[in-house]
Amino acid sequence: MSKIAIFPGSFAPFSVGHQSIVDRALPLFDKIVIAIGINSEKNQYFSIEERLEWITAVYGKNPKIEVKRYEGLTVDFCKNEKANYILRGLRDSHDFKFEKNIAQMNKELNTSIETIFIITPPELSHISSSIIRDIIKNGGDAQQFVPKEIDL
Numbered sequence: 001m002s003k004i005a006i007f008p009g010s011f012a013p014f015s016v017g018h019q020s021i022v023d024r025a026l027p028l029f030d031k032i033v034i035a036i037g038i039n040s041e042k043n044q045y046f047s048i049e050e051r052l053e054w055i056t057a058v059y060g061k062n063p064k065i066e067v068k069r070y071e072g073l074t075v076d077f078c079k080n081e082k083a084n085y086i087l088r089g090l091r092d093s094h095d096f097k098f099e100k101n102i103a104q105m106n107k108e109l110n111t112s113i114e115t116i117f118i119i120t121p122p123e124l125s126h127i128s129s130s131i132i133r134d135i136i137k138n139g140g141d142a143q144q145f146v147p148k149e150i151d152l
Contacts, residue, residue, distance in 0.1 A: 002030040004083035021089035057149040075110040091125040
């Protein structure tokens with residue numbers, strides 16, 4: 001049985017912090033699906049197409065990585081993808097408190113799925129997609145906070 005992980009998120013935009021999580025998780029799994037969640041109630045600053053293109057530009061040549069969009073519960077997407085793992089990054093204790101609750105709820109919904117947490121390196125722990133969006137919205141240069149393959 002393959003070890004397949006889903007790395008869910010909005011990735012608006014995909015940051016060097018996200019890239020660090022994926023890169024360090026690669027040796028642990030046979031496949032990682034970077035899953036862009038679609039929330040029809042959220043007004044996204046970047047289109048789903050842009051986000052798919054960006055992440056594909058970063059990982060398109062890696063046969064262990066797929067980039068997909070999904071809607072609905074992450075555990076249902078995991079089942080459809082035959083994945084038993086959800087990959088999440090933690091920047092700080094606030095992330096842990098939030099992510100722990102989600103992981104526990106996911107476990108209640110599907111006992112065969114484990115959530116794996118990877119700690120963001122200290123030098124990247126201040127980077128968040130929302131801060132990157134604020135920089136861009138206010139005319140700043142956020143290029144240093146996203147992988148080099150992504151041109152904002």
